[in-house]
Amino acid sequence: MLRLSLLLLLLSHPARCMLLGWVESPGYPSGYQPHASMNWSRCASDGYTLSIRIVHLDLEDSQDCENDAVKIFSNGNLISSLCGQRDFQELQSMVNPSLVSYPGGCLSLSFHSDYSNIKRHRGFKGFYSVQDFNECEEDPEIECSQFCHNTIGGYGCSCRHGYHLGTDNHTCTVSCGKDLSGLNKGDISSPSWPGLYAENADCRDTLSVEAHLQLELHFTGVFDVEQSPDGQCIDALRIETPSGIMGPFCGHTPPPSPFLTHSHRVNISFTSDGFGNNKGFSLHFRTRGKVCQAEVTSHSTVTPQDPEYQPGQTVTVACELGYVVNTRGLLTLSTQYETTCQSTGTWLPSYPCEPVNCGHPDFPENGILQLTDSENSHTRYKGQIQLRCSSKYYKLEGQDKYTCSAGGKWESSSGESQMPKCTPVCGLHERAHGSAGRILGGQNANLGQIPWQLLIKKTSRGGATLINDRWAVTAAHLVETLVETSLSLYGGLVDGSRTSDASSGVVVMDSERIIIHPGYTMGVSPQGRINYDNDIALIRLTSRVNFGPNLLPICLPEVNSGLGENQLGTVSGWGMTEGKVGLVTSRKLKYAEIGVYSLSECQNTPRTPNGIPMTFTENMFCAGAEGKDSCQKDSGSPFVIPTLSAGTGPYHLAGIVSWGPPCEDRAYKGYYTKVENYIDWIKETIDKVENS
Numbered sequence: 001m002l003r004l005s006l007l008l009l010l011l012s013h014p015a016r017c018m019l020l021g022w023v024e025s026p027g028y029p030s031g032y033q034p035h036a037s038m039n040w041s042r043c044a045s046d047g048y049t050l051s052i053r054i055v056h057l058d059l060e061d062s063q064d065c066e067n068d069a070v071k072i073f074s075n076g077n078l079i080s081s082l083c084g085q086r087d088f089q090e091l092q093s094m095v096n097p098s099l100v101s102y103p104g105g106c107l108s109l110s111f112h113s114d115y116s117n118i119k120r121h122r123g124f125k126g127f128y129s130v131q132d133f134n135e136c137e138e139d140p141e142i143e144c145s146q147f148c149h150n151t152i153g154g155y156g157c158s159c160r161h162g163y164h165l166g167t168d169n170h171t172c173t174v175s176c177g178k179d180l181s182g183l184n185k186g187d188i189s190s191p192s193w194p195g196l197y198a199e200n201a202d203c204r205d206t207l208s209v210e211a212h213l214q215l216e217l218h219f220t221g222v223f224d225v226e227q228s229p230d231g232q233c234i235d236a237l238r239i240e241t242p243s244g245i246m247g248p249f250c251g252h253t254p255p256p257s258p259f260l261t262h263s264h265r266v267n268i269s270f271t272s273d274g275f276g277n278n279k280g281f282s283l284h285f286r287t288r289g290k291v292c293q294a295e296v297t298s299h300s301t302v303t304p305q306d307p308e309y310q311p312g313q314t315v316t317v318a319c320e321l322g323y324v325v326n327t328r329g330l331l332t333l334s335t336q337y338e339t340t341c342q343s344t345g346t347w348l349p350s351y352p353c354e355p356v357n358c359g360h361p362d363f364p365e366n367g368i369l370q371l372t373d374s375e376n377s378h379t380r381y382k383g384q385i386q387l388r389c390s391s392k393y394y395k396l397e398g399q400d401k402y403t404c405s406a407g408g409k410w411e412s413s414s415g416e417s418q419m420p421k422c423t424p425v426c427g428l429h430e431r432a433h434g435s436a437g438r439i440l441g442g443q444n445a446n447l448g449q450i451p452w453q454l455l456i457k458k459t460s461r462g463g464a465t466l467i468n469d470r471w472a473v474t475a476a477h478l479v480e481t482l483v484e485t486s487l488s489l490y491g492g493l494v495d496g497s498r499t500s501d502a503s504s505g506v507v508v509m510d511s512e513r514i515i516i517h518p519g520y521t522m523g524v525s526p527q528g529r530i531n532y533d534n535d536i537a538l539i540r541l542t543s544r545v546n547f548g549p550n551l552l553p554i555c556l557p558e559v560n561s562g563l564g565e566n567q568l569g570t571v572s573g574w575g576m577t578e579g580k581v582g583l584v585t586s587r588k589l590k591y592a593e594i595g596v597y598s599l600s601e602c603q604n605t606p607r608t609p610n611g612i613p614m615t616f617t618e619n620m621f622c623a624g625a626e627g628k629d630s631c632q633k634d635s636g637s638p639f640v641i642p643t644l645s646a647g648t649g650p651y652h653l654a655g656i657v658s659w660g661p662p663c664e665d666r667a668y669k670g671y672y673t674k675v676e677n678y679i680d681w682i683k684e685t686i687d688k689v690e691n692s
Contacts, residue, residue, distance in 0.1 A: 019130045023052070025070070025111050025123030032068075032123045036113045042128060043106035047153035049133045050101040052109070057086045058122040060113070068113040070124050075105050082124070103133040145200060145274055146172045163198065171274075176203035184209055184287045188268050190280025194221070197235075197280040201272040208265045212343045213287040215261045223254035224279040226272070235272040237281055241265065254281065262293055262345055290345030299323045299353040311343040319353035322381035322406040326354045333408070355381035358404035361419055366469075366544055368394055368422040380404060389422040393547035397421045424468050424547065427452075427555035427643065427650030445589040447494050450572045452554035452653075453589060454509070455490040456636060457499065458482075461585065463573045463637030464489055465653055466553045469544045471686055472509075474636035475656050475673065476520040476537040477529070487511040487539065492550040494589040496574045507551050513540040515685055517678070530608060531615040535658040535673045538685055554640060555652040557676045563621050567596045569641040569654055571623070571670070575634030576663055585633060592628040594639075596621055597669065605671075606661040614659070614671075619678075621655060622671045630670040631663040639672050 026036045044050040052072060060068040061084035072080045079098055101107045135155040136148035144157035159165055159172035166173045176191040188205045190197040207215055226235040227250040236248030241263035249255050292309040296302055302315040318336040319325060325334045331354060339347040358379050363369045371377055372386040383404045389396050398420025399412040409417045429451050454464040454472055459481060464474035472489060479487060490499045492507040499506055519534035545551065572591035577584065602622040605614040639655035655672030
């Protein structure tokens with residue numbers, strides 16, 4: 001009856017398996033057969049362990065138990081492999097102690113025999129059982145700060161007298177902290193004062209008095225709060241008011257007495273860790289009338305300056321340099337205001353002084369001028385930005401670093417507030433010229449060799465020159481009939497017959513506006529014209545062109561830079577050239593190097609078929625060379641001169657092909673519009689259009 005009752009009691013336990021039982025090999029104790037096998041597995045509940053005690057072992061012995069063997073696993077990991085014969089004492093001392101699961105874990109057992117045995121072996125027999133796991137002694141992760149008690153299936157922590165268990169159910173702490181609201185005076189100290197304060201303390205004393213009063217703290221006696229050798233607070237005292245937290249305080253130096261909190265609501269908090277041997281602190285609190293502090297807001301000064309102010313006093317608040325008054329969330333340009341001390345110890349009105357915000361710099365919409373690092377740039381006072389041009393075909397004119405000034409503007413180190421500009425890199429090309437040739441049967445230009453040259457095909461064939469990413473210049477007589485219509489220009493090419501071939505990289509530019517020089521006489525037919533004075537026109541493109549190695553602008557010359565006699569330059573165009581049977585229109589862009597003629601040579605002008613001499617003015621020059629000249633249909637094309645005396649770039653636009661004797665006459669003298677005389681008109685016209 002006793003055995004049955006015990007068995008029923010064990011079976012009634014809420015475990016994941018039976019609490020105890022036997023496990024043995026097939027045929028035990030008579031002996032197991034060849035090729036015998038079995039598998040067994042049991043698990044323990046949380047807080048329990050499962051163990052196996054082998055009481056008899058008789059198996060065939062083999063190296064590494066490779067023939068017959070019984071193997072025991074804990075949660076799938078092999079913990080023992082047994083074979084041969086072991087006596088009971090050896091099993092108890094050497095084998096069984098390791099056959100234990102983790103708390104809440106599982107044990108499994110497998111047995112197998114091979115094909116034959118020289119003699120019959122009885123096998124094995126073991127007893128399994130579930131035991132309670134003693135967490136307090138065997139689990140190193142269990143940390144009760146004072147006492148640990150093992151229970152069936154678990155454990156519990158408890159505390160000494162005067163302590164209570166914290167919310168983590170492991171840490172013992174003291175009951176400390178009081179609500180002292182309404183008291184105008186009293187005392188507060190660390191727990192167990194004047195004895196050593198308790199470990200794991202978390203005390204919070206609450207003080208609250210009338211709104212027109214402030215609490216004043218007086219520290220008395222020894223101040224001894226644990227501090228690390230490097231001055232860090234291990235245990236800490238903190239004084240909390242609605243305006244902030246003061247502290248932590250520790251070591252042997254108390255806060256200054258009297259300690260004015262400037263508040264009628266104060267929390268005194270004290271915390272300690274689980275170690276230490278210190279006395280703590282003691283303070284006396286009382287009340288006094290509120291006063292206003294000397295600082296109204298940060299980054300400001302007040303006038304007049306006093307250590308503290310009584311209710312009713314008015315002062316002027318002046319923000320520091322680079323800071324402005326923030327009135328109800330709006331930054332203003334004001335840097336000062338007046339405020340009055342209230343009976344509650346506060347200033348009204350009270351506006352913060354915040355850094356001037358220069359905002360995002362105003363850049364052109366074309367996206368060429370950019371911030372070098374926009375993510376790390378900030379726009380407030382003393383913030384810095386660095387600028388760059390987004391394309392190698394532009395250069396930055398001006399300084400690249402700007403600082404947000406106290407006046408709310410971006411300024412360079414020299415005080416310049418206007419943003420720099422990205423201007424095109426002009427007059428340079430990425431391919432060498434090669435040897436000189438002639439337009440009349442001259443040499444073909446390579447792609448990118450004269451990247452500023454543009455082609456005009458209607459209504460008269462001619463040329464133009466790109467001077468920036470939105471403007472081109474040409475001869476007025478070439479476009480005077482097109483002022484009210486749209487004009488197409490072609491760039492980035494040398495083959496004038498492939499203007500419609502998009503795959504060849506040709507850039508098509510449409511005109512938005514054509515502006516003829518006001519001094520040019522319009523309405524005269526080419527056959528009857530004897531005066532080409534002011535033969536210059538500007539073309540504004542409908543959109544900004546993207547520069548590349550085959551499309552770049554030319555530089556403009558300086559005003560009155562002067563053209564010297566015999567000065568060499570390069571003229572280019574798609575005009576008439578020598579063919580097999582006379583002059584023909586050139587399909588390829590050609591160029592020739594020619595020299596500037598003397599003034600007397602230029603004044604010796606050709607005559608019209610009616611014998612009337614052509615007009616030569618100071619706005620013209622003529623140039624040519626033996627066998628080299630511009631020709632019909634080259635009108636509007638550029639005559640460029642290297643800026644440096646060594647004959648290298650950058651090149652500038654010295655002249656525009658304007659007029660001359662018929663190429664059939666082989667006079668080799670062409671007349672050009674002198675561009676240096678029109679620099680002011682070009683710049684003023686462009687500025688007027690761009691700023692309108």
